[in-house]
Amino acid sequence: METRKTKHMVLENPIKKQSLQSMVYESLRQALVQREIEPGEQLNIAKLAKMLNVSTMPVREALRRLEAEGLVTFNSNKRILVHKLSPQDLEDIYIIRMPLEELALLMCLELEDLAGLEVLESLHQRMCRPRISAAQWFDLNRAFHMQLHDMSGSPRLSQILQGLWNSTGPYLRIFSGNPKAVTRANQEHAGILEALRSRDPKKAKLHLRSHLRNGLKSVRVILEAEYNSVDR
Numbered sequence: 001m002e003t004r005k006t007k008h009m010v011l012e013n014p015i016k017k018q019s020l021q022s023m024v025y026e027s028l029r030q031a032l033v034q035r036e037i038e039p040g041e042q043l044n045i046a047k048l049a050k051m052l053n054v055s056t057m058p059v060r061e062a063l064r065r066l067e068a069e070g071l072v073t074f075n076s077n078k079r080i081l082v083h084k085l086s087p088q089d090l091e092d093i094y095i096i097r098m099p100l101e102e103l104a105l106l107m108c109l110e111l112e113d114l115a116g117l118e119v120l121e122s123l124h125q126r127m128c129r130p131r132i133s134a135a136q137w138f139d140l141n142r143a144f145h146m147q148l149h150d151m152s153g154s155p156r157l158s159q160i161l162q163g164l165w166n167s168t169g170p171y172l173r174i175f176s177g178n179p180k181a182v183t184r185a186n187q188e189h190a191g192i193l194e195a196l197r198s199r200d201p202k203k204a205k206l207h208l209r210s211h212l213r214n215g216l217k218s219v220r221v222i223l224e225a226e227y228n229s230v231d232r
Contacts (some may be wrong), residue, residue: 020058
């Protein structure tokens with residue numbers, strides 16, 4: 001006879017398994033986006049599993065998810081590599097990202113209640129602190145953009161944009177160490193926030209386009225420098 005206790009035991013295992021898979025995925029994604037593992041580096045499932053103190057199965061499943069997001073590549077010879085963007089990859093990502101970012105921003109402005117604006121402003125204030133480290137600014141910058149995407153009210157659009165942002169994350173991590181670039185980005189974020197407060201779609205699009213174009217230029221310089229150093 002199946003008791004209430006038995007039913008609960010049956011339900012617990014999938015939840016724990018899913019939680020473990022998610023934790024492994026998030027740990028690996030963060031390591032890749034924050035460039036703790038370098039683009040082009042080969043990954044070993046057994047070593048990663050040992051580092052995370054888990055079996056190889058959740059690591060393999062997490063890497064497959066990251067492959068779908070363009071962060072790792074499974075080669076035909078069974079090697080797993082951290083994906084290294086080419087200059088054309090970068091251009092393609094921004095060509096796709098720019099109109100979707102604009103769409104998300106306009107969807108924010110169409111909502112009656114701009115829920116989440118206070119969170120966005122708090123993140124911006126923390127990013128503008130005088131003694132903030134590059135790592136801290138990078139994390140806050142990512143959170144700022146993810147919050148902006150979430151405010152669109154479209155989980156699917158937010159998920160797509162998150163994947164595009166993560167693809168350039170390892171290069172934006174280097175960008176975060178450039179004080180002039182950080183100051184400019186903070187100013188551009190301030191312009192986007194002001195446009196949101198005043199519900200001005202024209203200014204919002206203007207500031208967003210400027211921000212993304214400048215970001216593309218900065219990341220392009222980093223990417224080309226890495227490619228040129230390899231070519232030598």
